[in-house]
Amino acid sequence: MIRPVGEHGLLAETGSLELSHRVHAALRAERPEGVVEIVPGPETVLVVAPGADQGRLRARLEAVVDRERGRTGAGAAEGPxxxxxxxxxxxxxxxxxxxxxxxxxxxxxxxxxxxxxxxxxxxxxxxxxxxxxxxxxxxxxxxxxxxxxxxxxxxxxxxxxxxxxxxxxxxxxxxxxxxxxxxxxxxxxxxxxxxxxxxxxxxxxx
Amino acid sequence: MIEVLAPGPYATVQDLGRPGYAHLGVPRSGAADVGSLKLANRLVGNPEGLAGIELTFGMARFRFRDGAWAALAGAPLEAEMGVPFWVPAGGELRLGAPARGMRTYLAVRGGIAVEPVLGSRSTDSLSGLGPEPLRAGTLLPVGPPLGGIHADLAPPPAPRPPVLRVLPGPRADWFVPEALDVLCGRPYEVSQDSNRVGVRLRGPELARARNGELPSEGMVVGAVQVPPSGQPIVFLADHPPTGGYPVIGVVRAADLPVAAQLRPGDQVRFTTRRGP
The missing domain is CATH 2.40.100.10 (Cyclophilin-like)
Structure with missing residues (x-):
């Protein structure tokens, strides 16, 4: 579920920290236009994008959450x-x-x-x-x-x-x-x- | 160089803050009333994001060691508002208390050029990043002028009614169904302990529909966060980047300056109506 946070924010509910990390990492790797903040939490990821098309951003965010949710077994924690x-x-x-x-x-x-x-x-x-x-x-x-x-x-x-x-x-x-x-x-x-x-x-x- | 002779109740250097670091625990900070800082900067021919001085309830005095163009915007003082004025070398700028509003912005041509921290010269009152709040004796360097002065007059905007338009969510469902009506019903009073972190309000209690703790989540400026007391807080520039109390609604960006100019004791209303 994606919840609106005022005019410029969207809060994606991930339900788990691991999915929050995957969504956070994916959004940082391919940052949608206009996104200023990507803030993961234990069960959410907040995206703030003043001036961005909120409809398009929401669709993009939904797609990223769905894709990352489907990537089972891919551990969030990578790197050294x-x-x-x-x-x-x-x-x-x-x-x-x-x-x-x-x-x-x-x-x-x-x-x-x-x-x-x-x-x-x-x-x-x-x-x-x-x-x-x-x-x-x-x-x-x-x-x-x-x-x-x-x-x-x-x-x-x-x-x-x-x-x-x-x-x-x-x-x-x-x-x-x-x-x-x-x-x-x-x-x-x-x-x-x-x-x-x-x-x-x-x-x-x- | 500008010497602070008296900072008034509370004065800080502010620009547009530190966007992009919320995931590392860094508040955005920056001017509480961004529009007024930008206006003051435009009046002296600065780019809108240069650092100026945010006065809280005026009453400050400055000595300009070098002559400079300056301008004031925001909470109106008896001094000339909305026009650039020249302060000669050695001249003293004495500012009184605002007739209304809370925060006045002083811009100087060239901008306040203290050392930036994470790309910003703003004092973050929550985390302590950026320069110390101004004290008597603080010396503030001024940057080189950038561009010419184009605007020479900006009529002070008419006072705006103390009404904050909110968009419900993201956690309106944590409250009883009538909570939004309660929020938008009788006015709230601005509490004494309001600051750059948030405007703390006293008034009708916003009752929760569920118990338990909300896992910490990202917060935005304008968020109306409701702690267990049921008394809402409207987040301003130095709000924590994450928080664990549910947010019932978020103030529209256009009304953030209204929130930033509320004084302790003021009455403020909320509305979910879209129109002005």
């Missing part, structure tokens, strides 16, 4: 795996271990044990919701968010992990830190993480 080295010395490492009922070493091995996929970005520029977290590490946010979390903090909350791209307030549970700069306005693109990208964390010594 980005490895993020992490020093696991986060302030919440012990409490995460206690909440999960496992030793700290197992928190680390479970966090590193799976390949994650960049779901979508939001909250702040370059802040990626990394999906595919080991369910044992799923836990609620902190009751009281921190007023400042340093850039490079590696954290978990709910079914997601993330790397804080810059210093900001935050309620996620901190497992460690990375020296990798995931957000750099001087780089093109400025964000290391893009929707659909595969990510793996790797423990390193401090």
């Amino acid at each position: 795996v980005v490895t993020i080295p992490v020093v696991y010395d986060g302030a919440d490492l012990d409490s995460v271990a206690a909440l999960a009922g496992i030793p700290v070493a197992e928190v680390i091995s479970r966090h590193c044990g799976r390949e994650l996929v960049v779901g979508w970005l939001g909250f702040a520029p370059g802040f990626a919701y990394l999906t595919g977290l080991d369910p044992v590490l799923e836990m609620p946010r902190l009751d009281t968010p921190r007023t400042s979390v340093p850039a490079g903090s590696v954290a978990v909350a709910g079914p997601y992990s993330a790397v804080y791209p810059g210093p900001s307030p935050g309620g996620w549970r901190l497992l460690g830190r990375t020296s990798v700069q995931v957000w750099d306005v001087a780089a093109d693109p400025p964000s290391l993480f893009r929707p659909g990208m595969r990510v793996r964390f790797e423990p390193v010594a401090a």
